[in-house]
Amino acid sequence: xxxxxxxxxxxxxxxxSALRVNKLRSVLTMLGVVIGVAxxxxxxxxGRGAQESVNKRIAALGTTLLTVIPGQVFGRGVAxxxxxxxxxxxxxxxxxxxxxxxAAVEPEMTQNQQIQYVNKNANTQVIGTSSNYxxxxxxxxxxxxxxxxxxxxxxxxxxxxxxAIPDNLGVADPASLxxxxxxxxxxxxxxxxxxxxxxxxxxxxxxxxxxxxxINTARFRAFGTDRLRxxxxxxxxxxxxxETMAEIQKxxxxxxxxxxxxxxxxxxxxxxxxxSTLGETTQVFTYLLAGIAAVSQLVGGxxxxxxxxxxxxxxxxxxxxxxxxxxTRANILLQFLIEAVVLCILGGIGGVLxxxxxxxxxxxxxxxxxxxxxxxVVIALIFSAGVGILFGVWPARRAAALDxxxxxxxx
Numbered sequence: 245x246x247x248x249x250x251x252x253x254x255x256x257x258x259x260x261s262a263l264r265v266n267k268l269r270s271v272l273t274m275l276g277v278v279i280g281v282a283x284x285x286x287x288x289x290x291g292r293g294a295q296e297s298v299n300k301r302i303a304a305l306g307t308t309l310l311t312v313i314p315g316q317v318f319g320r321g322v323a324x325x326x327x328x329x330x331x332x333x334x335x336x337x338x339x340x341x342x343x344x345x346x347a348a349v350e351p352e353m354t355q356n357q358q359i360q361y362v363n364k365n366a367n368t369q370v371i372g373t374s375s376n377y378x379x380x381x382x383x384x385x386x387x388x389x390x391x392x393x394x395x396x397x398x399x400x401x402x403x404x405x406x407x408a409i410p411d412n413l414g415v416a417d418p419a420s421l422x423x424x425x426x427x428x429x430x431x432x433x434x435x436x437x438x439x440x441x442x443x444x445x446x447x448x449x450x451x452x453x454x455x456x457x458x459i460n461t462a463r464f465r466a467f468g469t470d471r472l473r474x475x476x477x478x479x480x481x482x483x484x485x486x487e488t489m490a491e492i493q494k495x496x497x498x499x500x501x502x503x504x505x506x507x508x509x510x511x512x513x514x515x516x517x518x519x520s521t522l523g524e525t526t527q528v529f530t531y532l533l534a535g536i537a538a539v540s541q542l543v544g545g546x547x548x549x550x551x552x553x554x555x556x557x558x559x560x561x562x563x564x565x566x567x568x569x570x571x572t573r574a575n576i577l578l579q580f581l582i583e584a585v586v587l588c589i590l591g592g593i594g595g596v597l598x599x600x601x602x603x604x605x606x607x608x609x610x611x612x613x614x615x616x617x618x619x620x621v622v623i624a625l626i627f628s629a630g631v632g633i634l635f636g637v638w639p640a641r642r643a644a645a646l647d648x649x650x651x652x653x654x655x
Contacts, residue, residue, distance in 0.1 A: 276544025281595025293613035372462020388437030552639035584636025592628030
């Protein structure tokens, strides 16, 4: 038993010695595996990061949030690319007064307007909404307060700033803006509060780059219209979302005086379903990226097999000498398998480090969300070892099958 262990130890030492003798060739052989593993780790990290971003959006928006938007106008059976059906504040009032399976209703109208404070100005999204906006849209007030229902009814010129607005106006301390007047679209508004940052959750619109004003102020003083961009509705629970959607449809069809059989002139979007679909798409995208990266790892494995076959040819005489000195077929097979597996494992470790580093670079420079998981690292290392065994078997068997007498005569 002890002799067998010593023989295995000697075989391992010979295999590692052969790799050290041909350092440059070993490094170049590992390079294919390094790139393959790095690609797998980086791509999976990117995909996992995208999934985490989706989960954050679900948490930020709330799974029971429903959004009603105007539908497209059809003319002669063709949908207009620009015109939308009308959705008004009266529709939101009807939902609030008549619905029985609704937790909250929050209407929104919006315009991009110029804002100015002292000598600084910027263009931002101004949202006319109700006082329950933070509750429905999952925002919190960082400093100050939200405007009240009384201020909404009085059409008061008060405003709540998004977290990005103070910085856009060159103000370092958001609290210093509370109580100050800012000019929005040519009118002066008193700042009563500043929202806490929600962070960039994907998409083109920064949720922190906005200003909230009372919806009646927007309707009669700022925008001069009663048309809404959307009506956000909270269902009491996830289980009651279908009932809530059916009730919204029933009330709005009656409000819009739509005949039986006529198509809805509005759309109800279920945020939870939308984001779940996005999450599934992201997962498929992750698998696709990992698959493409795995192909590059297989290419690296083929490169190892190629080099090992060349090595067997170059070391034919060495193999003959070892067999003549008593090495068995199993010893020779093990030696070449060890060489292939060591190359793959070292390449795998290098690839993991490179892939994790690449994920960090993408996160910091490109501001992409990435997440390196322990599972992906372990799988990448196991896969690289498997590649070493798979593509090392043939060269190893070829070396083990050499006839010692023929090998000794080989020049």
